[in-house]
Amino acid sequence: MRVSTGRANQSDNRMFTVVVEAFGVRRQRQAERRFTVPFGQLQGLMQSIAQTGGRISAVLADDGASPAPAPKANAAPSKPAAVSHANVPVNLYKPKDPFVGTVTDNYSLLAEGAIGRVNHITFDLSGGDPQLHYVEGQSIGIIPDGTDANGKPNKLRLYSIASTRHGDNLEGNTVSLCVRQLEYEKDGETIHGVCSTFLCDIEPGAKVKITGPVGKEMLLPEDEEANVIMLATGTGIAPMRTYLRRMFEPSEREKNGWHFRGKAWLLMGVPTTPNLLYDDDFNRYVSEFPENFRYTKAISREQQNANGGRMYIQDRVSENAEEIFSWIENPKTHVYMCGLRGMEPGIDEAMTAAATAKGLNWAELRPQLKKADRWHVETY
Numbered sequence: 001m002r003v004s005t006g007r008a009n010q011s012d013n014r015m016f017t018v019v020v021e022a023f024g025v026r027r028q029r030q031a032e033r034r035f036t037v038p039f040g041q042l043q044g045l046m047q048s049i050a051q052t053g054g055r056i057s058a059v060l061a062d063d064g065a066s067p068a069p070a071p072k073a074n075a076a077p078s079k080p081a082a083v084s085h086a087n088v089p090v091n092l093y094k095p096k097d098p099f100v101g102t103v104t105d106n107y108s109l110l111a112e113g114a115i116g117r118v119n120h121i122t123f124d125l126s127g128g129d130p131q132l133h134y135v136e137g138q139s140i141g142i143i144p145d146g147t148d149a150n151g152k153p154n155k156l157r158l159y160s161i162a163s164t165r166h167g168d169n170l171e172g173n174t175v176s177l178c179v180r181q182l183e184y185e186k187d188g189e190t191i192h193g194v195c196s197t198f199l200c201d202i203e204p205g206a207k208v209k210i211t212g213p214v215g216k217e218m219l220l221p222e223d224e225e226a227n228v229i230m231l232a233t234g235t236g237i238a239p240m241r242t243y244l245r246r247m248f249e250p251s252e253r254e255k256n257g258w259h260f261r262g263k264a265w266l267l268m269g270v271p272t273t274p275n276l277l278y279d280d281d282f283n284r285y286v287s288e289f290p291e292n293f294r295y296t297k298a299i300s301r302e303q304q305n306a307n308g309g310r311m312y313i314q315d316r317v318s319e320n321a322e323e324i325f326s327w328i329e330n331p332k333t334h335v336y337m338c339g340l341r342g343m344e345p346g347i348d349e350a351m352t353a354a355a356t357a358k359g360l361n362w363a364e365l366r367p368q369l370k371k372a373d374r375w376h377v378e379t380y
């Protein structure tokens with residue numbers, strides 16, 4: 001997609017032209033269509049185009065003329081990666097020979113009136129050789145008991161780790177997960193996911209096959225002065241909870257000796273207030289570390305966006321675009337995104353519109369941030 005950034009420093013009365021590739025029957029390409037709107041309507045227009053299956057080929061500032069060459073985004077650093085991958089444990093336990101952990105805790109994270117089921121589940125990892133250990137931002141595999149439709153043993157499913165390396169009990173011998181029970185309708189029947197149901201139903205004392213840890217995409221920078229923007233929907237909060245505990249939970253801070261002095265900003269999307277996860281802890285961090293932690297909620301079925309529609313996380317990104325981009329211009333800033341895969345296009349559109357308004361080209365900037373190890377995405 002081309003994004004014209006021609007007039008970067010004008011007010012938000014600027015007009016933008018969105019160029020859409022139009023398709024006819026059998027996806028035959030037809031003449032392109034152009035829509036010109038003021039900046040305030042740009043995000044809504046891009047969303048409607050995406051919802052109706054249109055493909056945006058360019059966003060042009062001002063009068064829709066040929067786009068000016070995009071300036072080099074100044075937000076991406078030339079510095080090498082700021083996240084250390086050294087000493088990160090990977091695949092200590094593989095599916096053929098998994099570690100067998102013991103469930104110590106399993107409780108609902110939802111308040112009365114919430115939609116669905118989301119549980120916090122903790123496993124004791126003691127006694128392994130090697131000891132199953134991990135760092136913040138990694139995932140583990142769970143092999144549910146039982147067999148699949150073909151009579152073969154169930155395969156593993158991955159889950160983001162929701163505890164710091166020290167575990168919720170700070171003893172370094174447990175791992176916790178945040179699991180949503182998958183539920184959907186098919187042919188008039190309610191289907192429940194195999195592993196997520198196995199985990200949500202499991203009782204303390206039960207033995208569970210665990211593999212991993214895996215993943216180096218979501219590691220935190222070691223820099224105590226880093227800034228961290230977190231974009232999470234639903235159980236995508238799991239890695240963010242580990243980061244925030246590492247940064248702000250007093251007992252964890254004492255244990256880890258990592259004196260975070262940067263800024264952290266969590267933007268969290270859920271359908272209803274009772275679906276907010278770990279909300280009390282995050283509110284406590286806001287009151288104890290007001291200079292360092294900011295917490296912005298998008299509650300889609302209760303709050304309205306600027307266009308009167310449901311408030312999704314991408315709407316919060318749009319609302320705060322100016323500030324998000326001024327954070328990103330600082331080379332110490334990392335962005336983490338986690339949750340259902342469906343969140344990605346909305347965030348991408350919001351970032352495209354926000355970058356355009358700042359005179360930046362998101363299509364160029366994002367790969368630069370990724371290369372600099374400052375843009376971290378884990379969606380599923």
Ligand SMILES: Cc1cc2nc3c(=O)[nH]c(=O)nc-3n(C[C@H](O)[C@H](O)[C@H](O)COP(=O)(O)OP(=O)(O)OC[C@H]3O[C@@H](n4cnc5c(N)ncnc54)[C@H](O)[C@@H]3O)c2cc1C
Nearest residue numbers: 157158159160178179180182184193194195196235238380
């Ligand atoms: C890196 C990573 C991290 C993850 N972290 C977490 C986490 O922290 N918490 C969490 O809860 N999950 C997480 N997941 C997802 C998790 O791995 C499982 O995919 C999820 O729990 C569902 O597994 P299941 O065995 O319950 O479902 P399954 O029984 O395996 O069913 C899944 C299948 O159901 C079908 N299906 C799903 N939805 C629909 C639908 N609406 N209509 C029709 N068919 C449908 C699809 O074929 C899909 O493959 C993560 C995934 C990855 C890759």
